[in-house]
Amino acid sequence: MRRVMFWVAIVIILLVFLLPIAWVYVTSLKSPADIFRPEKLAFAPTFYNYKYIATVRPSLMEFRNALIVSVVSTALVMAVSLPAAYSFARFNTGGGHLLFITISTRMFPPVVAAVPFFFLFRDLGLLDTHLGLILLYLYFNMSFATFLLYGFFREIPEELEHSAMVDGYGRLSIFRKIIFPLIKPGAAITTVFCLIFAWNEFFFAFLFTRRLARTVAVGLAVFWGSIEIQWGPMAALMALAILPTLAAAWFMQRFIIRGLTFGAVKG
């Protein structure tokens, strides 16, 4: 009985989470005439929408740009945030104030910050470049990543490190042999989130790019015109745009499972 209940719950959860996304895929296969006929479940699927986004206004560049921007910015974020979060977690650097300041950078309303940044980036020649977006995303995701990693680092008992030190390990080897394996799941999750945020960020990507560095998140909105919304092609591009993030999540999932070992070490 408990098993049945468990599976019923899982099925309900999955339905709620997945049906809307499934509907994106369904819509992407509908012809324009069927878009406004939800009652018609049996429709003739068509690749018209996929053809449209492949030929009329191709989005390949947008995928490439999004990939460059999100991967590089995430790598930078992790390079900056991992050591910083460790420092905050282990040494309480800055007495907590500095960490709070780091977090607070995300509290400034981005819609207002965009105007000064736009003028600054214009003067620096960073508009419509990958570097410009990478820097912005580094700044925006850094505080989040540092904070989340801080939480994961704090979960690692200090005694582990202390005893390792007593055993004569240096800081570096402690980090490599003890901390890193334990932080892997947390780091994996943080990385995935940073990738996703960078991949899907619209507002700055829209404002700070034009033709060359435009990312797919901006491309997704370009089906909404003044007298027409192209639901079909939009759904088709959404269906494709989710795939890279899915691949990233799948890849990181392997590290998340390793979290299992965590409890063992801790004991």
Next chain:
Amino acid sequence: MREAVLGESLETRRTFWQILAADRYIKWFLILPLLVVLLCFMFYPLFYCLYMSFHEYVLRAPPLFIGAENYRVVLHDMVFWQAIGRTFYVLVVCIAVELSLGMGIALLLNREFKGQNTIRGLCLLPLLISPLAMSLMWNYMLHVQFGIVNQVLVWLRLGAVEWISNPKIAIYSIMFISIWQWTPFSIFVLLAGLRGLPKDALEAARVDGASRWFTFRRLTLRMLTPLIIIIILLRTMWLIRIFDPLYGTTRGGVGTESLDWFMYRISFVFFDVGKGSALALFSLYVTIVLCAILYRQLIKALGAAR
């Protein structure tokens, strides 16, 4: 420098306390890149807005000093206060729902079962999709006549609902869109936390005959408190800026205008930099106060967890 410090510590094999002394340097070294990025980005918009908030500036003519007029106008604007009130309402409801759902689902997924990895992965999906495009999609799916949601309700003979267009319901639809997209975030942070919990402590409690509820409340929940507060803090920061779910649905209409939408309107339609800056600083202040309270709780909880 870092190598030198580490190398030295390895070579001379100092005692624990001596190494800790070296931490004085290492901790700043580790944090240096972060500080550099912060310095590069943080102050410019902050001072820009501070300066502009005392000026009338609509990008046409040069800024004109007008004292605290912008603040006066903003603080007397009912629309602004309504937007703040609405945003906080959304914030509280969303966080409460997301956390309870997230915890429940994380506990469920923390078991060993067939296909566990696949199912966990599938639960992450809503997070992966572009929130902005999804808001347009939701507008379509929740439409009273042409949406699949109402179609299902009609099939179930429950009748259609005006999800987006009824001023009493629309705000909850916005919440739903946000919750649907962000619950997986809570699930995953909590799941990672759960998987990191010391199994033997929980085991021991069970052997001692503690009830499930007791174990959960006294051990699991307690140990997860830091992560929970982190989720609350992060979601607070994001929800105060709730924007995407409105973009494709109500565009601030039908009684759903959020604080960020209001600011967007002032800054990006009216291009009223002065007023926008005053708004930004005021809302920054509110957010900081709110988050500082949460942050203090976090530090306390972390202290207690030790």
Next chain:
Amino acid sequence: MGKRSIKRLEWALVVIALVVLVGGQALGAEKKFSLADVPEIKNKRPIHVTLEAGGSADLIIPYLQKFAEHTGVKVTSESMVFASLYSKVIVELIAKTGAYDIVVTETSWSNEWEDYLYPMQDLAKEYDPEGVEGLERYLAGHDPGLLRMCSTVDGKLMGIPYYTYTLIYIYREDVFNHPAEKANFRKRYGYELAPAQTWAQLRDQGEFFTRKKGEKLKGEVLEKDVYGLSMMAGRYPHVQDEVGARVWSRGGHWASPVRDEAGKLIGFKITEKDKRILQWAFEDYVRDLAFAPPGTLSGYWDFATAQFAAGNAIIIPHIYDSLWNWASSVEDEIPGAKAAAALTPGNRPYTGAFHFSPSRDSQNPEAAYWLLKYIGSYQNQKEMAEGGWVSVRRDVLEDPQYTDPKWHRQFGWARASLDTWDEQFEDVEDYLHFNSAAFGKLYEMMTIICHENAIQQRTPAEGVQEWVKVFTDLQTKHGKLPVL
């Protein structure tokens, strides 16, 4: 010697005659300027064009390429989500990035963007061998009203329109012509059922056609609810267009122009008459909403048209003519259905057009000028119209194949648009939309006020008060002319 010279003279005369003849033909052909008439462009710098999003806007892309092939100037384009197009373009223009050589401009932004755009006349003087007169000859095929909308207060043309959306009244002709419906309507309201000419008639029709499932339409039992009027009350600019159609039809203004003795515009004033009419328009709009389908309060043209196409609504009282294609698809959806169009009640709806405008920071205004001229040319508009485009040129639309209703499934209802343009031509000069340099901002506030009126967050009287307040505020802050 004498003979020879006479022969020479003869030849010279023949040559002159030939030149005159050929030249004359060239002049005649010039009336229909085409791609072949674009001269050699010296400046070969690539140009970048903004486009709005959507399938119809995508239709223009191949023509940009045609231009590029002909002139050797590379043309790139960038489509933008319409909801944020204004914000993005104006930031780039204000920041003088020069990234866009040609920007999409809505007619009502012409005055606001004046400082950032090149007047067409200046460009013609500079780059067109035929000068300003040549440009004027070329523009003869365009509607003078639309051209006024694309111009500033002092007559500088800020671009060339390429696309229109005029509000027209689309209805189900089969229902209107059904004998039982006609008889019932006459019995109930005391006059003949025909496309509404007044707002009172429109409400009668809304009431008359709003029917529950199980009642009869055209003598047949309905399987679903049917509504009289399909409207767009969501917080999108369109709700403003709908209310505006009411305001203008009664001779009211969002803000009346104030002119000096010479007729020069010196400012704006919301008169008592304007306030009265605005309040009536707000009230009238809310009353009509009673006959609109559920979902209207967050709806815009997309769902409004879908309601009509699915047979859920009998009339779309004010909808953009560019949606003819979709609206008339009701004939496929509902057996026996027939769509037709007329002018909106009161004949003063919002008429807009997108025009392409050359940016002042363009590095290649020469190519920008010729591209504009090409896209707005008869030849090009005609070609695009055959592909489903809603042409903006009168000389294209006046072709019987567009005006004859029997072709409406292929080409829409151009007659209704043309008549609307004619009807309102003399009033265009006075509309706030085309006179205020703050209009991009005012538009947003009008939208909000009209929407909040529709959801009854404010009473009509409060709506008028709010409008007076925000108009004064925004016009003073962003506009060039004072509020008097």
